[in-house]
Amino acid sequence: MPIISVQNLRKTFQVPYKEPGVAGALKSLIHRKYLEKPAVDGVSFTIEEGELVGFIGPNGAGKTTTLKCLSGLLFPTSGEIDVLGFRPFDRKKTFLQQISLVMGQKNQLWWDLPAMETFLLNKEIYQITEKQFQRVLQSLVEILQVADVVQIPVRNLSLGQRMKCELIAALIHQPKVIFLDEPTIGLDVVMQQNLRTFIKEYNHQFNATLILTSHYMEDVKELCERVIVINNGKIVFDGRLDDIVKKFSTDKKITLLLSKSVDLNILQSYGQIKSSEGNKVTIMVPSANSRQIAAELLAKLPVVDVNIEEPEIEEIIRQMFTRK
Amino acid sequence: MRLFRIFLLHFQSIAQHRTRSLVWFLLSLFNPFMLLLFWTASAKDNQLGIDLTVISTYYLLLVLGGSTLMAHQEEDVAVMDIQKGALVKYLLRPIPYYFMRFSEEMHYRILQGGYGIVAIIILSNIFQISLKFVSDPLFLVLALVSCVLAYLLSFTYKMLLGILAFWLIETRAIFEFAEVVTLILCGFLVPLDLLPSWLKLVAQLTPFPYMIYYPLSALIGQFSLYGLASILAIQACWLGVFFLTYKLVFGAGIKRFTAVGQ
Numbered sequence: 001m002p003i004i005s006v007q008n009l010r011k012t013f014q015v016p017y018k019e020p021g022v023a024g025a026l027k028s029l030i031h032r033k034y035l036e037k038p039a040v041d042g043v044s045f046t047i048e049e050g051e052l053v054g055f056i057g058p059n060g061a062g063k064t065t066t067l068k069c070l071s072g073l074l075f076p077t078s079g080e081i082d083v084l085g086f087r088p089f090d091r092k093k094t095f096l097q098q099i100s101l102v103m104g105q106k107n108q109l110w111w112d113l114p115a116m117e118t119f120l121l122n123k124e125i126y127q128i129t130e131k132q133f134q135r136v137l138q139s140l141v142e143i144l145q146v147a148d149v150v151q152i153p154v155r156n157l158s159l160g161q162r163m164k165c166e167l168i169a170a171l172i173h174q175p176k177v178i179f180l181d182e183p184t185i186g187l188d189v190v191m192q193q194n195l196r197t198f199i200k201e202y203n204h205q206f207n208a209t210l211i212l213t214s215h216y217m218e219d220v221k222e223l224c225e226r227v228i229v230i231n232n233g234k235i236v237f238d239g240r241l242d243d244i245v246k247k248f249s250t251d252k253k254i255t256l257l258l259s260k261s262v263d264l265n266i267l268q269s270y271g272q273i274k275s276s277e278g279n280k281v282t283i284m285v286p287s288a289n290s291r292q293i294a295a296e297l298l299a300k301l302p303v304v305d306v307n308i309e310e311p312e313i314e315e316i317i318r319q320m321f322t323r324k
Numbered sequence: 325m326r327l328f329r330i331f332l333l334h335f336q337s338i339a340q341h342r343t344r345s346l347v348w349f350l351l352s353l354f355n356p357f358m359l360l361l362f363w364t365a366s367a368k369d370n371q372l373g374i375d376l377t378v379i380s381t382y383y384l385l386l387v388l389g390g391s392t393l394m395a396h397q398e399e400d401v402a403v404m405d406i407q408k409g410a411l412v413k414y415l416l417r418p419i420p421y422y423f424m425r426f427s428e429e430m431h432y433r434i435l436q437g438g439y440g441i442v443a444i445i446i447l448s449n450i451f452q453i454s455l456k457f458v459s460d461p462l463f464l465v466l467a468l469v470s471c472v473l474a475y476l477l478s479f480t481y482k483m484l485l486g487i488l489a490f491w492l493i494e495t496r497a498i499f500e501f502a503e504v505v506t507l508i509l510c511g512f513l514v515p516l517d518l519l520p521s522w523l524k525l526v527a528q529l530t531p532f533p534y535m536i537y538y539p540l541s542a543l544i545g546q547f548s549l550y551g552l553a554s555i556l557a558i559q560a561c562w563l564g565v566f567f568l569t570y571k572l573v574f575g576a577g578i579k580r581f582t583a584v585g586q
């Protein structure tokens with residue numbers, strides 16, 4: 001029984017449209033035109049309890065819009081969503097008590113007061129018992145290492161500290177389902193790593209179901225076994241991260257170490273040259289005949305060492321997004 | 325009890341804004357203050373045949389009433405919450421938006437009410453006005469209930485105005501127009517009795533006098549028990565109508581919410 005199921009979700013935004021120039025401005029005064037812009041265009045997937053799924057795609061792909069529909073903020077244009085047995089848009093109290101949406105830029109913390117005051121407010125709003133509040137707060141403060149920070153007014157905190165406090169405020173009610181929208185955006189490398197460790201640990205410790213969007217491959221690579229790749233509002237891949245490589249890489253990468261420099265034109269006839277530094281040359285060749293090409297090159301050229309690899313995931317995904 | 329603790333937590337956050345709130349308060353004093361000057365001056369040659377203690381008490385109470393009974397959250401609701409998307413943080417929490425906004429707004433009224441009482445004491449001493457209040461405890465309690473209902477009415481009215489932003493891009497002009505109409509019809513410029521009779525009749529058919537004029541008149545002791553009871557009843561009816569309308573309009577509007585910028 002999946003904990004999240006989405007069928008044919010579509011969300012269209014109406015954006016005001018103005019023809020260029022003065023005439024267009026006058027026209028739009030009288031009759032404002034709208035363009036229907038599909039942000040999410042027929043998305044379907046299911047997620048089981050305890051899964052940590054990565055949602056990746058370029059800017060404007062529809063990741064945030066999907067998460068907003070899943071958490072009940074947006075009314076879907078069409079399609080069915082079921083999260084924990086609820087229709088999110090109804091925003092039933094028992095539904096909201098079990099989910100959380102964390103967005104990189106959003107802040108629910110009171111700016112002028114210490115973060116602790118917001119935690120206390122949420123304690124009342126979510127009707128958390130004192131015992132549970134203390135227990136969860138303590139474990140979150142410990143994992144995130146912010147014991148000395150929660151008593152300082154939020155406006156005096158650094159971006160990283162604030163983000164950690166936002167996380168505590170969003171997780172203090174121990175949600176079963178968590179939507180994380182670009183949680184590492186704007187953080188330095190060390191903080192990004194801390195946060196990844198935290199997400200992994202939270203997923204284990206609380207057996208929570210998480211969907212994480214990001215356009216940093218690092219986040220997804222380290223955290224998610226399963227990824228959903230979305231582009232132009234449509235799912236283009238849903239499966240194990242490793243399978244992206246198998247499914248989408250049409251090329252392999254052959255790296256040759258030569259004993260002396262050779263005419264690059266010979267190599268060019270086998271495939272596209274990616275790089276050549278001194279005696280080290282990398283070419284991309286079609287996967288199907290990569291073994292045969294490697295054999296021919298070994299025979300023809302003064303090869304010291306040869307290495308055949310799959311291309312980087314980043315590379316493949318970039319190709320997926322730039323193709324048409 | 326839980327709701328009360330939420331109120332208390334909100335009060336802390338708003339107490340941070342007490343200086344800004346004082347400035348707003350001083351600005352809001354301006355109008356009743358000018359009118360008070362006008363009426364105390366014309367008290368010297370009393371030709372209108374009106375009880376001037378009542379009038380000057382009324383304007384003094386307006387100092388308090390204008391700052392405690394009138395809610396002012398419509399701009400925040402429209403611009404911050406709906407157009408800039410801050411509504412997201414309310415929608416995600418398992419507690420109604422209406423209640424959270426109420427809990428935040430109310431404290432500004434309490435804060436400003438405190439300033440208002442100080443201002444009344446100072447002004448009544450400067451102008452040598454002897455205040456005329458209702459003295460019977462039952463009448464006083466009912467008048468205070470009427471004040472609470474008036475605030476709830478004003479709050480719900482402003483919520484309704486604010487959520488028009490689900491449909492409208494430009495709300496400022498509408499709010500300002502609504503404010504002028506409200507001020508006239510609720511008795512903020514001139515007590516209802518001094519309005520031209522046709523306008524008075526129009527005003528009585530609207531909910532606006534129930535936001536300021538009637539509750540303040542009740543405090544001064546202008547009503548019989550029967551009059552007071554019917555005012556409370558009508559206030560309750562208007563409140564019901566406003567609240568149901570709010571629920572309906574919000575339910576329709578929220579489908580158009582796009583959570584921009586969040």
Ligand SMILES: Nc1ncnc2c1ncn2[C@@H]1O[C@H](COP(=O)(O)OP(=O)(O)O)[C@@H](O)[C@H]1O
Pocket residue numbers: 013014015037038039040057058059060061062063064065066582583584585
């Ligand atoms: N509130 C909105 N109003 C109009 N268009 C929007 C709104 N939110 C998002 N969009 C558009 O929908 C598309 C998907 O946006 P989004 O879901 O934010 O993408 P992502 O999070 O993957 O970067 C984009 O083209 C964006 O411009």
Ligand SMILES: [Mg+2]
Pocket residue numbers: 063064065181182
């Ligand atoms: Mg996004």
